[in-house]
Amino acid sequence: xxxxxxxxxxxxxxxxxxxxxxTLEKGEILGLLGPNGAGKTTLMRIINKITNPSKGFVSFDGxxxxxxxxxxxxxxxEERGLYQSMTVEKQxxxxxxxxxxxxxxxxxxxxxxxxxxxxxxxRKKRIEELSKGMAQxxxxxxxxxxxxxxxxLDEPFSGFDPINIELIRKELLEFKKKGKSIxxxxxxxxxxxxxCDRAILINKGQVVLQGTIDELRQQxxxxxxxxxxxxxxxxxxxxxxxxxxxxxKEVHSDDTFTIYLKMRQGNKINDLLNxxxxxxxxxxxxxxxxxxxxxxxxxxxxxxxxxxx
Amino acid sequence: MNKIxxxxxxxxxxxxxxxxxxxxxxxGPLFVLGMVYIFLATTTTNKKEWNVILFDKKEIFDTKIxxxxxxxxxxxxxxxxxDYDEFAHQEKYQKYDISVWINEKIVSNKKVxxxxxxxxxxxxxxxxxxxxxxxxxxxxxxxxxxxxxEKFRExxxxxxxxxxxxxxxxxxxxxxxxxxxxxxxxLIILFVFMFGMTILRSVSREKSNRIVEVLxxxxxxxxxxxGKVLGIGFSAIVQFxxxxxxxxxxxxxFRSTVFPDMFSAELVADAVNNVNYSAxxxxxxxxxxxxxxxxxxTNMLLFFALFFIGAYLFYGAFFAMIGAxxxxxxxxxxxxxxxxxxxxxxxxxxYFVVYSPSTTLAMWLSYIPxxxxxxxxxxxxxxxxxxxxxxxxxxxxxxFISAFLMxxxxxxxxxxxxxxxxxxxxxxxxxxxxxx
Numbered sequence: 001x002x003x004x005x006x007x008x009x010x011x012x013x014x015x016x017x018x019x020x021x022x023t024l025e026k027g028e029i030l031g032l033l034g035p036n037g038a039g040k041t042t043l044m045r046i047i048n049k050i051t052n053p054s055k056g057f058v059s060f061d062g063x064x065x066x067x068x069x070x071x072x073x074x075x076x077x078e079e080r081g082l083y084q085s086m087t088v089e090k091q092x093x094x095x096x097x098x099x100x101x102x103x104x105x106x107x108x109x110x111x112x113x114x115x116x117x118x119x120x121x122x123r124k125k126r127i128e129e130l131s132k133g134m135a136q137x138x139x140x141x142x143x144x145x146x147x148x149x150x151x152x153l154d155e156p157f158s159g160f161d162p163i164n165i166e167l168i169r170k171e172l173l174e175f176k177k178k179g180k181s182i183x184x185x186x187x188x189x190x191x192x193x194x195x196c197d198r199a200i201l202i203n204k205g206q207v208v209l210q211g212t213i214d215e216l217r218q219q220x221x222x223x224x225x226x227x228x229x230x231x232x233x234x235x236x237x238x239x240x241x242x243x244x245x246x247x248x249k250e251v252h253s254d255d256t257f258t259i260y261l262k263m264r265q266g267n268k269i270n271d272l273l274n275x276x277x278x279x280x281x282x283x284x285x286x287x288x289x290x291x292x293x294x295x296x297x298x299x300x301x302x303x304x305x306x307x308x309x
Numbered sequence: 310m311n312k313i314x315x316x317x318x319x320x321x322x323x324x325x326x327x328x329x330x331x332x333x334x335x336x337g338p339l340f341v342l343g344m345v346y347i348f349l350a351t352t353t354t355n356k357k358e359w360n361v362i363l364f365d366k367k368e369i370f371d372t373k374i375x376x377x378x379x380x381x382x383x384x385x386x387x388x389x390x391x392d393y394d395e396f397a398h399q400e401k402y403q404k405y406d407i408s409v410w411i412n413e414k415i416v417s418n419k420k421v422x423x424x425x426x427x428x429x430x431x432x433x434x435x436x437x438x439x440x441x442x443x444x445x446x447x448x449x450x451x452x453x454x455x456x457x458x459e460k461f462r463e464x465x466x467x468x469x470x471x472x473x474x475x476x477x478x479x480x481x482x483x484x485x486x487x488x489x490x491x492x493x494x495x496l497i498i499l500f501v502f503m504f505g506m507t508i509l510r511s512v513s514r515e516k517s518n519r520i521v522e523v524l525x526x527x528x529x530x531x532x533x534x535x536g537k538v539l540g541i542g543f544s545a546i547v548q549f550x551x552x553x554x555x556x557x558x559x560x561x562x563f564r565s566t567v568f569p570d571m572f573s574a575e576l577v578a579d580a581v582n583n584v585n586y587s588a589x590x591x592x593x594x595x596x597x598x599x600x601x602x603x604x605x606x607t608n609m610l611l612f613f614a615l616f617f618i619g620a621y622l623f624y625g626a627f628f629a630m631i632g633a634x635x636x637x638x639x640x641x642x643x644x645x646x647x648x649x650x651x652x653x654x655x656x657x658x659x660y661f662v663v664y665s666p667s668t669t670l671a672m673w674l675s676y677i678p679x680x681x682x683x684x685x686x687x688x689x690x691x692x693x694x695x696x697x698x699x700x701x702x703x704x705x706x707x708x709f710i711s712a713f714l715m716x717x718x719x720x721x722x723x724x725x726x727x728x729x730x731x732x733x734x735x736x737x738x739x740x741x742x743x744x745x
Contacts (some may be wrong), residue, residue, distance in 0.1 A: 048526040048726065066530065075526040081519030085323070098315055142523070184355045 001026045001181045002047065002150060007056035010043055014042075016042045019056070024150070024181050029172065029215075031192040031199035032185040033292075039205040040185045041078060041096055044152050047183075048075045054156040055263050060150075073102040074143040078154035078185070080136060084128040088119075088138050091127065094143060099146040106145065113141040118168070140168060144175075151175065151182045157191060169195060170204075189292040199292065201299055202306075208299050217289040220298060223263040224288040225272065230256050231280030239279040244265045258290065312528045317543065320511065324544035333503075334548050338555035345556075346563065359433060360404055365411040366390040374444050378520030379436055379506040407433075408475065409441060416449070419468050424475040438470050474501025480544060487492035487663040490690025493613050494659045496681035500651050501620045501682075505628035509645070512723075521727055530724035534633075538625050538716075545621060546614070553610065558650055572716065612689055615705055618683035622712035624652070625735060626719035633719075635728035636733055651679055659683040666691060676704050678711035 003025040009017040017039045034040050040060050047058050049070060058065040078292070082091055087108065096106030106118045114120045117137055127135055136159045141257045144151065156172070172182055172195060172256040186192060192199055193213060200210040209216060224247065229236065232255065237246065244267065261272065269285065276282065290298070322331045361368060362385045372386040385405065396402045407429070410422040421441060423434075445468060450461045499700045515521045524533055631644045658680040666687070675684040681704045693701060725742035 045522075045728070049529075050522065050525045070527060075523070075525070076521065077526075079519035079522065081515075081521065081523050083323075083520060084518055084524070085326070090322075092320055094315065095523070095527075098312060133387040139523075 001028075001061060002183075003062075004043070004047065005056050005059070005060070007043065007046060007053045007236075008048065009039070009051075009214065010054045010097060011272040015205050017046075017053070017202075020202065020205070020207055020209065021056075022200050022210055023220045024183060026181055027176055027179045028180045028198065029176055029184060029196045031185075031196035031292075032183055032202070032213045033186075033189075033192065033199055033296055034202035034208075038202045040202060041154060043202070044075070044154060044183070044185065045078075047152060048073060056243065066208060070186060071146060074099075074146065074148035074151045075142065076143040076151070076153045076156055078158075079138050082139055082142070083134060084150045085126055087124050087126050088114075088130075089123045092142055093139065096145045096238070099148075101146050109145050109147070110141070113145065126146070128195060133164060138159060144171075149180055151180065154185045154189070156184060157186065157188060160222075189296060192292045202298060203300050203303050206303075208303050213292065215291070216295050219288045220295045221287070222290065224263050224270065225263070225285060226288050227261060227276070227285045228256075228270070229256040229276070229280040229285045230283065233257055235279045237275050243275070244272065313532050313536040313539065316524075316528065316533055317540035320537055320540025321544050323511075324541065330544070330548070332501065334551050336554070336575075337548075338559070340565075341552070341556050342559035347716065358383065358405045360385065361407040361409060361437065362387060362396075362402070362405040363373050363411055364390055364396075367411075367413045369413070369415060369448060369605060370444055371408065375440050376559040378440070381433070382436060382440075393475065397426075397475040407437065409437065415445070415468070417452075421468050421470050422629070423470060423472045423642050424478055425472065426475050428474075429472065434470075434472060438468075441470075442468055442534045486690050486692075487666065487687050490687035491663055491683075492658050493609060494686035495656055496618045497613065497620055497682045497686065498655055500545055500549060500617060501624045502649070502652050504541055504621060505624050505648075506645075507541050507544075508537060508625050509628040509632040511541065512629055512727075513635050516727065517634070517637070518637065525727070530727055533727075534716075534720055534723045536627055538629065542618070542621055542625070545617075549614075549617065561581055563590065579614070609686075609689060612701070612705075613686065616708065619705060619708035619712055620679075623678050623708060623715055624648075626712065626715035630719045630722045630726075630739070633723040633741055634729070636730060651741060655680045659728045661685055662687050670672040675700065676707055678708045681708050 004020060004022050004024075006173065007017055007020045008015070010238065020043060021048075024032070027103070029060050032043070042051065047065070049065060053192065060066075060069040062067070082106060083094075086094070092110045093106050094215075096109065097103060101246070107176070111120075114123060119137060122130065122134065122138070127138065140156065140231050143153070151172075156168060160168060169191070172184075176195075184191070184196065185289060195212055198210065198212050199216060201208045211219070234251075234260070236257070240246070240261070243263070243265045245262040245264055246259055247262050250258040252258065263272070273282070273285065312717055332558075352435055358381050360383050363374070364387055365372075368388050370386065374384045390410075391399075391402075396405075396408050402408075406426055408424045411426075412420060414421070415421065419571060423437060432607070446458055446465065449454060449465065450458050453463055456464075514599060520532075528536075623700065627648055631648070658674045662684050665671055671684065674680045675688055685701060685704050689701065722739060722742045724738075
């Protein structure tokens, strides 16, 4: 759907983006991750043709991205912006028409979304009269009003309460079902794990890693297992001997525990089971994959360490 | 184009939804009318009786003016010719309010100088014009022709009356036609400043509330700038049209009701018991003549509109540049001050041209786009000599070409500065953006 190829951006001799490439497939949700100042916003502006790259290009459905493609994109910038003195209705009509919808289609879409988000009563209110959360909802509707094929959302969940986060999350999954593609830039890794199919991590303008969420977590796994059992904790520890390292434990009762183990000396899950079976009554064993937050932190730190050396 | 129109329409809607814009649309012209009213009202005085002295060295008038002088005028004759200065300052002339100088060459040069101590109401001016004209007709018929007074009236040349302040006989302190042009020019500068600031505020507000990034994902910076300048410019023209209509209607009402004695020739003619003479009188009052005959409103309004559009685009580009490059709403103040000074300098240049209209500097000021809208309005109100109208069109062409170039430059700064936030604006930065 969207192909970002070898994009670099330099501002005042400073490298903001360095040879960034990735593809956004149809019906995919891609997480665009990175610390503050990594170049995510610049990248999103380049895709939206708000700013030009110094090198590289962006293509849309195989064609070089042109202004005419912009009506297929809905962009929600991180810094939310609406005309404060305009009413919700007029704001939506203006932005809908600006994105190529007729007045009638804009009204139909507007009625649908206001109804769906249960905010029809705000239609005549000026933006300055709304709370921050309400304005965020209006802004989100303005972004999707023209039914774009691609959504580019910078921190789409910020400013929302948990109920509205769930509402937006559901809508995004609904879009995905309809075959629409979404790029989400967020610092909330739980959201990434929950809704993103793939993620791309950028640090200091460079792509640090990219892949499906599962691939990324698998790539960074550390042979940690979570084992729950009933029995004597000392007997369990003695059975492990030196081949495993207990890194955490949860005590549920006097004889019920959950232990987090890191495998050592090349031990596998079968070795672990052989060692403890007969000592305690095992109720469950599972491999613990790192959270996206861990993947994020470790990758960034690793890159920073390499650069500082 | 469609997107530019959408941006322009939004700007227009915002202006018209703005209460202060609507108030200004109606209160502005009422204020102008108020000023005109005060001007007209102060030209009338409570003084009921006027002593008029005629300096008639050759006794051309033979100490006569009319057998039935109006009640408000008393005429005195002196067969001497004195300096204007003597009349103004010598003790023995202080009792006379008005002096009429009957030049010995009056028969050939048709010039009559009138000086006054206190600004004369229009009806008094007309009474004097009427009585001196009538007496002159009698003399001409009596001494130079065999025609009847009525027949002579049909072929005669009217006298040229020159009313001047006794304390400013060279008329250095006033040049009414120039001041009319000055007022038009000042109005252009006022409108340009008002709507230039509107552009600046609109751009900086879109930056500060961050909607600019949403807009730029649908339109490019040039379309946004063009739509904004067109929309605000259209609002300005509507505002101006409403001002013109209200001021025009107000002047018409003044003419027919509030100051009928000043404008109605019949009433003045009645005052001197000669209703038949009214039509000619109407063209002889300098003030009425200036307001209702001399100023060519069609021309003035047409060129006012053209120079306003040129000046608005030219200065508007500067305001848009500053608005787009501001790091915060307060940051651009440092650049607004020099821009305001430029506009002020433009008004001062107009002031200079009123008093020194034929200097080389005045000529240059009429071509420099910063000052030409102001200066050309003055030149236009004074009128161009035959064959010199090209100066007006050259000045307009320079203004529009400069505006076009400024808009291209502004477009570059606009594009580069629009998405920069929270920086401190420096001249170096502006120059860098211009080159990009």
